[in-house]
Amino acid sequence: MTNNFESKVAMVTGAASGIGLACTKQLLQKGASIAVADIDQSAITSLVKKLGDSFDSDRILPVQCDVSKRDSCENAVTQTVAHFGKLDILVNSAGISQRHIREGADFEESWDTVIAVNLKGSMLMSRSAAQAMKQNGASSGAIVNIGSIMSFVVYNESDGLSDGFNPYPHSKGAILQLTRDMAVHLAPHGIRVNSVCPGFVDTQLTDSLKNNPDLYNKLASRHPLGRFGTADEIAKVIVFLASDDASFVTGANWAVDGGYLAQ
Numbered sequence: 001m002t003n004n005f006e007s008k009v010a011m012v013t014g015a016a017s018g019i020g021l022a023c024t025k026q027l028l029q030k031g032a033s034i035a036v037a038d039i040d041q042s043a044i045t046s047l048v049k050k051l052g053d054s055f056d057s058d059r060i061l062p063v064q065c066d067v068s069k070r071d072s073c074e075n076a077v078t079q080t081v082a083h084f085g086k087l088d089i090l091v092n093s094a095g096i097s098q099r100h101i102r103e104g105a106d107f108e109e110s111w112d113t114v115i116a117v118n119l120k121g122s123m124l125m126s127r128s129a130a131q132a133m134k135q136n137g138a139s140s141g142a143i144v145n146i147g148s149i150m151s152f153v154v155y156n157e158s159d160g161l162s163d164g165f166n167p168y169p170h171s172k173g174a175i176l177q178l179t180r181d182m183a184v185h186l187a188p189h190g191i192r193v194n195s196v197c198p199g200f201v202d203t204q205l206t207d208s209l210k211n212n213p214d215l216y217n218k219l220a221s222r223h224p225l226g227r228f229g230t231a232d233e234i235a236k237v238i239v240f241l242a243s244d245d246a247s248f249v250t251g252a253n254w255a256v257d258g259g260y261l262a263q
Contacts (some may be wrong), residue, residue: 006031009084010242011076013067013125014094016043018203019146022235023091024051030239032089033059035080039066039094067094067121077128089242090129090143092122097168099208111167118171119178122146126182126193133191140190142242145179147197148172149257156222159215172197176253183251192250194241199257201229224259 014020016038065076133141150169155161183193
C-alpha cells in the first residue's frame with residue numbers, strides 16, 4: 001500500500017482530541033497538508049503549536065468551526081481552499097454524546113444538540129467540502145464519516161445507557177444512510193464517501209465511563225477482543241479509506257469494533 005498523501009489537502013473536524021487528533025497526526029506523518037478544525041479555538045491553537053514542533057507548520061492550518069452551523073462550515077472550507085488551493089479529503093470526526101450535554105437539559109434539547117453535531121454537522125461539512133472538491137480542480141475526493149457500532153445495534157438494556165430516546169444511536173444510525181446517499185450521488189464527480197463505525201474507544205468521549213469501573217469493564221467484555229479500542233487503531237482505517245489505496249471503495253460502512261457486532 002502506498003498511502004502517500006504528499007499532494008493531498010485534508011480537513012479533519014474534531015481535530016483537537018480523540019479520533020480526530022489521531023487522524024490529524026497520521027495524515028501529517030504521511031505527508032498531507034491539514035486544516036485542523038475544532039469548535040474549541042484555544043485547543044486548536046495549542047495543538048497547532050505542538051504539532052509545529054514535529055511537522056512543517058506550513059502544512060497545518062488552524063480553523064475554528066462549529067459544524068452545526070452552515071456559515072461556520074462554509075467558512076472553514078473557504079479558509080482551507082484559500083490557504084492550500086484545494087481540498088481533497090474530509091474526515092468528519094466532530095461528535096458528542098448525551099453525556100456531554102449541559103446539566104439540566106431536557107430530553108428534547110439533548111436530542112437536538114447531539115443530532116445537530118453528529119448528523120447535521122457531518123452533512124453540512126460534507127456538502128461544503130464536496131462543492132470545493134468539485135469546483136477547485138481536485139481530480140478526486142474522499143469523505144470519511146464516523147458512525148458507531150450503535151449505527152447497527154442498540155445499547156444493551158442492562159447497561160442503563162438508553163431509555164429508547166438516547167440521541168447518540170439515532171444520530172449514528174442516520175450516518176450510514178447519509179454515507180450511502182452521498183456516495184452514490186457524488187461518485188460521478190470522483191468523490192468517494194465511506195464511514196468507519198468504531199466499537200467503544202478510549203477517548204474523551206468515553207472518559208466518564210471510567211467513573212463506573214463495573215460498567216466500563218462490562219462494556220469492554222462485550223468486545224470479543226476484551227477491551228476498548230484506541231483512537232490510533234480507528235484512525236488507521238480512516239486514513240486507509242481516505243487514501244488512493246481505497247480507490248474502489250465507496251458507500252461502505254466499516255465496523256472497527258474488536259468483534260462487537262460479530263456476536
